[in-house]
Amino acid sequence: MNILVWLIPISLLLGGVGLLGFLYTLRSNQYEDPEGDARRILSDEWDDHPKP
């Protein structure tokens, strides 16, 4: 049962990372244009670098 001491914090941590990731995407307006984003990946106008 000692394994639970590790497993439970790890599962909470991983879930928490997912939650923080979602909150980050929400705060940075990544759900404003779902349709456009779906089409943009088909565009040839890709760039090598993220914009500064």
Add this chain to the structure above:
Amino acid sequence: MTEAAAFSACPACSAAPAADALAKGQARALRETHITLSVPAVHCAACITTVEHALAAAPGVAAARVNLTLKRASVETDGAVSAEDLVQVLARAGFEAHELDAGTLAATQTDRAGRDLLMRLAVAGFASMNVMLLSVSVWSGAEDATRDMFHWISAAITLPTIAFSGQPFFRNAWSALKAGRLNMDVPISLAIALALVTSLWETMLSGEHAYFDAALTLTFFLLAGRYLDHRTRAVARSAAEELAALEVPRAQRVQADGTSETVEVAALRPGDLILVRPGGRMPVDGEITEGRSELDRSLLTGETVPVFAAPGQGVSAGEVNLTGPLTVRATAVGRDTSLHRMAELVAIAESGRSRYTSLADRAAKLYAPGVHILSALAFVGWWLYSGDLRTALNIAAAVLIITCPCALGLAVPAVTTAASGRLFKRGMLIKHETALERLAEVDTVVFDKTGTLTAGTPAPLDLDRYDRPTLELVLALAEGSSHPLSLALSKAIRAMGLAPARITDLTERPGYGTEARMGDRIVRLGRASWLGAAESDTTATYLDAGQGAPVAFRFTDALRPGAAEAVAALQAVGKEVILISGDSTAAVEALATRLGIGKWMAGALPGDKAARVSALQEKGAHVLMVGDGLNDTAALTTAHVSISPASALDAARVASDIVLLGGDLSPIPEALVTAQKATARIRENFRIATLYNVIAVPLAVVGLATPLVAAIAMSTSSITVSLNALRLR
């Protein structure tokens, strides 16, 4: 000049606000580096690239980005380039674009409430997954110290989560209780609170059952329902605001030196001289000081025949100037215009929607007290029977959780989301939350004529009655003017394959017509009174060929696409169709006969329309009113449910529950069918939710409902209800 006199009477006091307004206007112009354009035609990855490249290549543009979901392009500029230039740039790239007013749109830029709900939903989802994981271990046999530890960890996750995610429910419940009412949120808050209290108590006493997972799943499902509900309304609101933002409130103010500057309508003051170009809408009430033209008042009164306009004549905000430029001295601006006053009168009138109680409210009225009484009875019964407060409280909590309105909370929003999405694709925007339910009850449909059943554009009648030289002469004269009747004539004659006759010295006399020389004769096309012909009561223009009596060209109002189909389809399913218009008897009768409408009423004043609609409703009819003008707004508000086309006046769109986005009327009968289906689905969902309760509540009351049973009952009912709603798509 009277204006100069007014200034000199009290130079300081009248100049100060004017200067202030001017400064504000300039400040606004300087800040205007962010331009939003509506680009309805973008639909693919290639279009995004084309539009963005075209905009980025234009001088003065810093960055441009297309939002495909909203079909908008937002452009960052250095302030030197105007929205009109960018519209031109896009027109050259092959895309139709319109400027959107930034002030009107600002409200929807970021949907704070929606984001807030989504955040709470995400936290509740995260917590309920983790707690469910721990709960499953307990259900599958964790015992003693392990079970207690799992319960304590669950409590540590649940309490802060509920404190954050449950806030919308607690707040609503509190405000309802303060007002002495019961709403759906009261039993929800009570169930969550009671579940937490008993679970904590059980955990402290190393008890077997804790409902932490139930409290969290309950919150999660209910928040999902709330979010769907909010989303549907936010989409409708942003689309409605986009329509309003298309009319950018700007006007041309004439300055002291005779030049004109573009200012915000809000900056206009009584006494200002305003230049209204042909095709423009009057921004203020006022008096014409210069210029001759014709005014289209159909949005205000429903009359199709344009009115002659000359200096000295009064104009009202909302009228459209047709032929020549007019200079108008403002007498009333903003809130004081007759347009605004009429719109406000409508807001005071009792509306059909306020009399209606939604299905969800009716269900809540039955549900909330029932649940409280049931759980209280279970508590008292068990206390008396077993004498154990702990058991009694546990069972009361179980009853509240089992009867949780998850399914009820999802029953309505899931269906309205599906139905509104379906209608939105067909070009209908559902603005009011109970509009679908009210639409399903409709048995009588009242149409307005001008601008609703007809497109508001004239079409010439029986052109083949005239000989070829006459038509060629008319074509030549008609091309000298942008008056709607001239445009209609030249389009129709060009379509017959004719070329204009040779004429010279073609000039337009604004407000009268066009005049030219053909050889040694003077030829004229225009108003009856100008040419000395007898006026007819239908829309007509006259040709004076310089020999013999003037020839009349009569017009009919072109039907809006889908109008005939919509009327026929409505009559086919047994709805009574009535035509009420402010136009002349002859015009209304002709249209009624053409569309096969038996009941019609002509020359109706705005008050008559509303009175007729409420008379119908007093006789027990449920009236759907379809109209577009200011004269319809009172009737739109009075009717059980109302629809207006996107081309309608702002006030009419605000007064109606549903907006038709396309020019086509044919979705209306279909919308009635969809609404009936949606209401049937909502009732079905209520029945499913009730059925679950009928099975699960006895289990809870006799004390057989373990947290596992509660979790299964709750999830299955919520999922069944959502799937049932999806069948509507």
